[in-house]
Amino acid sequence: MVVRIDQEDAELRALRVLSASVGADPLLVQGAGGNTSLKQAGLLWIKASGTWLMNAATSDIMVPVELAPLLEAVAHRSLAAEKADQFTPADLNPHRLRPSIETTVHALLPQRIVVHVHCVETIAIAVQANAEALLAERLRGLDWVFVPYRRPGLPLAQGIAERLKPRTDVLVLGNHGLVVAADTVAEANLLLKRVSGLLSRPPRVAPAADIDALIRLGMGSDYRLPVAIEAHAAATDLASCRIAASGSLYPDHVIFLGVGSVIAGPNENAAAVVARTRETGQPSPASILFPGKGILMRRDANAGAEAMARCLADVASRIDPGARVNYLSPQENAELLNWDAEKYRQELNRRSGTLQ
Template identity: 70%
Template sequence: MANRQDLDSSEFEPLKNLSARVGADPLLVQAAGGNTSLKENGTLWIKASGTWLMNAERDEIFVPVRLAPLLQAVTDIDPAAEKAEAFVVAELNPGGLRPSIETTVHALMPQRVVVHVHCVETISLAVQANAEAVIGERLKGLDWTFVPYCRPGLPLARAIAERRRPGTDILVLGNHGLVVAAETVAEAETLLGRVCGLLARTPRKAPAADTDALLRLAAGSDYRLPAQPEAHAAATDLASCRMAAAGTLYPDHVIFLGEGSVIAAPGDTAVAVAAKASAESRAAPVEILFPGKGVLVRRDANAGAEALARCLADVTARIDGQAALRYLSAQDAHQLINWDAEKYRQELTRRMGAALQ
């Protein structure tokens, strides 16, 4: 069985380096999203739930999982495969880390190195109603598989098992992201760059935010300007704002910002929007979009929420305003919000946000 010393002398250091670089790129990974893994001597070393890839070189973020019994559990549709905690190699996991909620995705790919990202270029195509056809035109000649949206965890693993062909090294996950796999970290990085390049488009240029107006709209409220100014484009670009108003496009939006997007009505202030939510027995929205002006976020918005506020702008800016989109259903959102694995990840993100403040 592999141990950490063995891994340090093989592909583990390159994996940590790639993970940190990928995790620092907001067009590839946002907050605690995305994960990487390495298979070594029957053990799957996978990014732990709630940890951030950008910290891969600084912190111990990888947890060892016994591969063979996990794969058998997926085949048997055993609920234990859902969290994969039952397959952790405890003696090599002194920090008590929990495996990523997408551990089964990595296990099902037979290649040694697997990289899963929430690439905005990929998501902006994977949310379209004709995603498989559109992406197929761009990935001609590559061995790839499209997997329609399923909740991460065992449902997604089963869908991948049913659709993936032998030799497939690229998965495009509907309304979710991208997975690439290879035998070495260098090969995985090359493939990641190639696929992202083929899927890339020039984003629409959004008008600048009206920060003076936003500050007036925030007066007397628990709202502030976002830490990442790029987030404003989701509201200042009216095509993006219309897309956001229609529903939720991908899972992490639900987890960090809530279901859908809250669009302020003409004349609304942040105080008024929060009051409406309270009157309807809803929590005050984490983010409010003011069409043509920009966005405000709640003062207690954590680093994860900030990252996903920007992600909304980055994704929608790359979608043709006339494209037919597939949004997550209310049931999809309910499954995510009430899923224990996601509650755990949210709590870790909340703690990290508090530590950064």
């Protein structure tokens, strides 16, 4: 019989606290990204899709999923595994929240606690063509595996299943992020800190944004300055700008900012960039990078887009200018934009922006 976890369960409380702490760190989680889970009494309790980990300590964002039928669906490569809400007991999910799109990943790992983050230190390595060799240098002695990029959901779960070993407790996901697993929240926290520390490197120091120039470039348009001043580094650091100009580095960029990055030409203001993109049948970009000056955000850009604008700067500044980078292909971009689970997250993001 399925038993609901007591709201005062110590391990669940500890997971909520850790989740909120992780979710409040933009170098680990951006916006509605990342997820955590706890396995107990036949259930997998996991963060709901589209919710923000930073709210885990104060809001009821954990959703129960019956573990056995979900694992059976994954084993049979059933599309039912893509809609884990089919395995959510209705009486234990009064808010009718959807489980995270990464539920299958959490289910595959045998450890009780799983923490998945979009750690910028990890992503900066995981997007590189020689990522596995770079990881081997830094993660020596740990039980880790590298999983080349696959679309989140069932394809990623299948990719993990192909490489998972009995003792694996660290997954580095190509063009995606980091997963750590342990039997207690305390152990998962320590492992997360250890791995992210081993993968860390100082970002390039970027020139300051030219705010006056940006204000002039945005005049008469629907564009404004970003909330996070750190986001400007994606454009003021020309090496980062070149990296951003070449394509999409990871899924959440595509979901919340669109495919790739739009770079302004030498004599273009925001209005001119919009006119150029519309001529090609594209919508007004969520953000525009002005090389050497900084970035402007579309006036209606919400908290998810803002978080990803900063993430781009944080990731790109940790990639060597001469590195060979793997970008998401046109097909992989299209898979994300046309996937029902991601459309659901986009809709939640549009409705509330921060989901506070």
